[in-house]
Amino acid sequence: xxxxxxxxxxxxxxxxxxxxxxxxxxxxxxxxxxxxxxxxxxxxxxxxxxxxxxxxxxxxxxxxxxxxxxxxxxxxxxxxxxxxxxxxxxxxxxxxxxxxxxxxxxxxxxxxxxxxxxxxxxxxxxxxxxxxxxxxxxxxxxxxxxxxxxxxxxxxxxxxxxxxxxxx
Amino acid sequence: xxxxxxxxxxxxxxxxxxxxxxxxxxxxxxxxxxxxxxxxxxxxxxxxxxxxxxxxxxxxxxxxxxxxxxxxxxxxxxxxxxxxxxxxxxxxxxxxxxxxxxxxxxxxxxxxxxxxxxxxxxxxxxxxxxxxxxxxxxxxxxxxxxxxxxxxxxxxxxxxxxxxxxxxxxxxxxxxxxxxxxxxxxxxxxxxxxxxxxxxxxxxxxxxxxxxxxxxxxxxxxxxxxxxxxxxxxxxxxxxxxxxxxxxxxxxxxxxxxxxxxxxxxxxxxxxxxxxxxxxxxxxxxxxxxxxxxxxxxxxxxxxxxxxxxxxxxxxxxxxxxxxxxxxxxxxxxxxxxxxxxxxxxxxxxxxxxxxxxxxxxxxxxxxxxxxxxxxxxxxxxxxxxxxxxxxxxxxxxxxxxxxxxxxxxxxxxxxxxxxxxxxxxxxxxxxxxxxxxxxxxxxxxxxxxxxxxxxxxxxxxxxxxxxxxxxxxxxxxxxxxxxxxxxxxxxxxxxxxxxxxxxxxxxxxxxxxxxxxxxxxxxxxxxxxxxxxxxxxxxxxxxxxxxxxxxxxxxxxxxxxxxxxxxxxxxxxxxxxxxxxxxxxxxxxxxxxxxxxxxxxxxxxxxxxxxxxxxxxxxxxxxxxxxxxxxxxxxxxxxxxxxxxxxxxxxxxxxxxxxxxxxxxxxxxxxxxxxxxxxxxxxxxxxxxxxxxxxxxxxxxxxxxxxxxxxxxxxxxxxxxxxxxxxxxxxxxxxxxxxxxxxxxxxxxxxxxxxxxxxxxxxxxxxxxxxxxx
Numbered sequence: 001x002x003x004x005x006x007x008x009x010x011x012x013x014x015x016x017x018x019x020x021x022x023x024x025x026x027x028x029x030x031x032x033x034x035x036x037x038x039x040x041x042x043x044x045x046x047x048x049x050x051x052x053x054x055x056x057x058x059x060x061x062x063x064x065x066x067x068x069x070x071x072x073x074x075x076x077x078x079x080x081x082x083x084x085x086x087x088x089x090x091x092x093x094x095x096x097x098x099x100x101x102x103x104x105x106x107x108x109x110x111x112x113x114x115x116x117x118x119x120x121x122x123x124x125x126x127x128x129x130x131x132x133x134x135x136x137x138x139x140x141x142x143x144x145x146x147x148x149x150x151x152x153x154x155x156x157x158x159x160x161x162x163x164x165x166x167x168x
Numbered sequence: 169x170x171x172x173x174x175x176x177x178x179x180x181x182x183x184x185x186x187x188x189x190x191x192x193x194x195x196x197x198x199x200x201x202x203x204x205x206x207x208x209x210x211x212x213x214x215x216x217x218x219x220x221x222x223x224x225x226x227x228x229x230x231x232x233x234x235x236x237x238x239x240x241x242x243x244x245x246x247x248x249x250x251x252x253x254x255x256x257x258x259x260x261x262x263x264x265x266x267x268x269x270x271x272x273x274x275x276x277x278x279x280x281x282x283x284x285x286x287x288x289x290x291x292x293x294x295x296x297x298x299x300x301x302x303x304x305x306x307x308x309x310x311x312x313x314x315x316x317x318x319x320x321x322x323x324x325x326x327x328x329x330x331x332x333x334x335x336x337x338x339x340x341x342x343x344x345x346x347x348x349x350x351x352x353x354x355x356x357x358x359x360x361x362x363x364x365x366x367x368x369x370x371x372x373x374x375x376x377x378x379x380x381x382x383x384x385x386x387x388x389x390x391x392x393x394x395x396x397x398x399x400x401x402x403x404x405x406x407x408x409x410x411x412x413x414x415x416x417x418x419x420x421x422x423x424x425x426x427x428x429x430x431x432x433x434x435x436x437x438x439x440x441x442x443x444x445x446x447x448x449x450x451x452x453x454x455x456x457x458x459x460x461x462x463x464x465x466x467x468x469x470x471x472x473x474x475x476x477x478x479x480x481x482x483x484x485x486x487x488x489x490x491x492x493x494x495x496x497x498x499x500x501x502x503x504x505x506x507x508x509x510x511x512x513x514x515x516x517x518x519x520x521x522x523x524x525x526x527x528x529x530x531x532x533x534x535x536x537x538x539x540x541x542x543x544x545x546x547x548x549x550x551x552x553x554x555x556x557x558x559x560x561x562x563x564x565x566x567x568x569x570x571x572x573x574x575x576x577x578x579x580x581x582x583x584x585x586x587x588x589x590x591x592x593x594x595x596x597x598x599x600x601x602x603x604x605x606x607x608x609x610x611x612x613x614x615x616x617x618x619x620x621x622x623x624x625x626x627x628x629x630x631x632x633x634x635x636x637x638x639x640x641x642x643x644x645x646x647x648x649x650x651x652x653x654x655x656x657x658x659x660x661x662x663x664x665x666x667x668x669x670x671x672x673x674x675x676x677x678x679x680x681x682x683x684x685x686x687x688x689x690x691x692x693x694x695x696x697x698x699x700x701x702x703x704x705x706x707x708x709x710x711x712x713x714x715x716x717x718x719x720x721x722x723x724x725x726x727x728x729x730x731x732x733x734x735x736x737x738x739x740x741x742x743x744x745x746x747x748x749x750x751x752x753x754x755x756x757x758x759x760x761x762x763x764x765x766x767x768x769x770x771x772x773x774x775x776x777x778x779x780x781x782x783x784x785x786x787x788x789x790x791x792x793x794x795x796x797x798x799x800x801x802x803x804x805x806x807x808x809x810x811x812x813x814x815x816x817x818x819x820x821x822x823x824x825x826x827x828x829x830x831x832x833x834x835x836x837x838x839x840x841x842x843x844x845x846x847x848x849x850x851x852x853x854x855x856x857x858x859x860x861x862x863x864x865x866x867x868x869x870x871x872x873x874x875x876x877x878x879x880x881x882x883x884x885x886x887x888x889x890x891x892x893x894x895x896x897x898x899x900x901x902x903x904x905x906x907x908x909x910x911x912x913x914x915x916x917x918x919x920x921x922x923x924x925x926x927x928x929x930x931x932x933x934x935x936x937x938x939x940x941x942x943x
Contacts, residue, residue: 021283037203038196040421042371043453047865050371078196091194095186098831101839102653103193104200104371104421125878133874136865138369139422139653141838142873143881144831 012080027051027062038078038107049135052108053077059115078107089152097148101139109135180665181893184831187658198419201375201391202450210278212449213285217267220528220858222296232291237284240443243275252404256495257324261405261434268493270858271458278439278447305525308334316526334526336491337499339786344517349482353473357553361546363925364852366463372421374431375450378440386413393428394690395680401430415682423652425534428692431460457863461533466542472550478565485509487522492531503788505539510578511547512623513569540904548620548908580778587823587886588797594821594882599801615805618912620905626698626897627793632686632769633703635711641749646678648685649700655832656696667708670736694897701892706768714764718752798822800905804913811933821882826894837881837902844906846871
């Protein structure tokens with residue numbers, strides 16, 4: 001069994017020290033040591049995407065990322081995106097679209113969708129389906145998740161227009 | 169029949185209210201079983217059997233007990249000789265005396281950390297005497313087959329199962345005279361079909377957390393579809409009085425059938441009792457594949473005959489089901505599959521027979537559709553074949569034969585509402601069926617459309633509701649129904665709010681708790697909206713009756729001159745004089761009459777079998793349910809080189825009686841379609857001898873967003889007379905016709921007939937190359 005060590009991590013903008021097994025994954029540290037449990041353990045194999053978090057702003061699988069590989073880097077979980085405008089827009093459209101069923105995939109789905117919306121000005125349905133294809137959902141058939149992302153993009157662009165008009 | 173609740177709908181019912189718990193889910197704050205922790209909690213690991221069939225001779229746990237962090241070990245010697253099971257009580261909490269499938273839990277460890285538990289579990293030594301294994305139903309029925317359950321005859325059974333040897337159960341249903349009817353048929357089609365096992369793959373693996381208090385009473389949280397079935401199973405297997413075990417639920421990460429009957433709860437409770445500490449056991453994804461349950465593989469022989477006009481005259485269906493090592497819900501699946509084997513058609517002569525055989529494999533059990541998708545795959549293709557032989561349009565032959573309101577279903581149950589015709593109309597129009605086929609999107613592909621129709625019950629067994637009016641006139645609803653993500657908490661709150669003309673926000677929904685909730689058989693059989701909804705409407709009606717009596721005294725007006733108004737007010741008819749619920753409830757709490765509480769319970773009690781028209785042997789559900797209907801058209805594209813089949817678009821219409829929450833119904837249709845598409849095209853659990861070789865999401869693929877088409881969901885409403893506001897079930901029917909519709913579309917695209925599910929590229933390519941049947 002692996003020995004334990006102290007990891008100095010920067011998570012959701014805060015410095016955290018965690019004493020955990022040397023081979024602990026980021027997902028284990030987040031869930032078991034830091035009680036940040038939005039990220040879920042669906043397969044522990046990097047397939048389902050329920051554990052998706054951001055590492056230096058890039059979506060990664062928490063279950064495939066060693067905690068030790070995250071020192072000196074910025075880890076962001078869904079909890080840390082609570083004030084992020086894109087995430088908030090996605091949360092609102094997911095609530096009304098029907099894209100949330102059992103909810104087990106939802107955290108990871110939101111983190112991935114947020115990255116897509118941040119990177120792509122006006123994603124097509126094909127873009128959205130491709131971007132989310134590493135996040136499995138067994139409940140919805142994806143129709144309403146895709147719709148939620150589309151609606152969030154519209155809402156955000158409307159908000160941007162409103163802001164620009166207000167400034168002018 | 170009168171409606172269960174006759175107040176016209178408007179306030180809450182029919183609105184796509186977002187699910188009540190959605191905000192907690194989108195912020196990551198929803199707590200599932202693995203998110204729960206208790207002080208001093210231990211973690212569990214399980215030792216699985218290395219053999220598919222063996223006698224357990226002895227255990228040596230000394231080394232495991234001495235390992236770092238280990239607090240307790242249990243083996244079959246630590247659990248009583250109690251057996252659990254919904255239909256046949258054949259299963260111990262943990263293997264005892266024998267192991268019956270490879271991977272079956274034989275021992276479990278509780279340790280301070282999960283790593284310690286997993287490390288120590290391999291230190292348990294079990295001495296086995298290996299026995300010959302039964303790996304298929306045919307092997308199980310052979311005269312000299314090794315017997316799995318030597319005491320099968322002595323097990324408690326809840327119906328006439330006809331169990332013998334490795335035959336777990338048999339069912340036979342007959343109406344009319346099938347053998348004499350073939351002579352009157354102008355067209356007869358006959359064939360054999362096979363379907364492979366499908367895994368549920370709820371995104372959340374199964375898990376449980378148990379603790380024992382100072383009095384020895386157990387509290388058990390688990391991922392489940394019924395806190396009451398959990399309680400019954402744990403108490404039966406561990407021989408605990410039901411009053412000594414409280415079963416609760418956190419949020420559940422979906423079920424589809426695999427969390428209805430027990431998974432890891434009995435073992436977790438046994439560990440907590442052994443150690444005196446809280447114990448959490450969460451299955452790995454691999455264990456979730458290997459030791460819970462899966463959709464039955466079916467072998468089907470079906471024969472259907474029609475006259476020259478395409479009117480169906482006879483159908484004969486024979487099925488053979490692999491039960492796996494334990495009965496679980498299998499006898500129900502067999503009986504239900506046979507009941508549904510004729511489809512939603514008038515067929516005067518029908519016979520359906522089947523056998524369910526124990527094998528040394530993982531148990532097969534409940535899975536969304538419950539045997540219906542398998543028999544529909546055969547039956548709906550035969551309807552198309554007959555249409556083809558007679559030169560009829562596939563939609564036309566279905567219209568000619570479909571059941572109507574007032575007809576009896578096969579063996580007897582009466583159909584009170586039937587929106588099938590409107591479902592067919594809807595998908596025909598939406599899909600452009602009459603305009604013919606779209607041209608192939610790309611060269612090198614072939615394209616075709618196919619249709620299949622379906623019916624499914626909602627109903628079964630007992631349920632209840634308690635509606636309490638709080639001091640301020642708001643409402644606390646408690647039903648005991650587990651919301652597994654589909655939104656039943658929201659739907660039941662809408663029914664309650666509608667009945668009391670309150671905004672939904674004024675209704676709270678209690679989490680199921682066997683200590684405080686009325687009995688609910690479970691979130692299964694597409695039943696919660698229909699049966700629990702009826703109980704909610706009945707309990708709300710009782711609350712209203714009591715409130716009216718108070719108001720009558722307070723307003724000095726006879727009850728018949730009072731009316732319920734929007735916002736929860738009781739008013740004098742034709743007057744502005746009224747009272748809010750708050751004033752009424754305040755009086756009830758503090759002055760007169762006592763707090764207002766309404767409750768209502770029911771058991772679905774309309775008989776399945778009408779002995780005047782049919783013969784039924786070994787029927788597992790004497791009282792089954794009401795019928796929902798659906799029609800599905802798919803447009804598929806086949807790659808001529810690889811045989812890969814892609815669904816381009818799908819149109820699915822479902823008659824749900826009344827959509828209490830239309831968006832949630834749509835998502836049931838869409839999600840059911842995609843789960844059915846995975847089953848139809850590529851999902852299959854594969855055994856190499858006794859070993860499941862693909863128990864991981866790496867090797868067992870489920871549909872992703874990139875693989876799935878846009879699914880057009882269409883709601884049809886033909887109100888069920890005794891449904892709550894006319895509602896009936898929506899949970900399973902969207903899945904049932906998917907393999908059949910895809911097979912019919914494939915046939916239109918490339919010719920031939922698909923006879924096996926999944927319709928893998930290899931099988932489709934063979935079907936295409938041979939211009940005939942798939943291998």
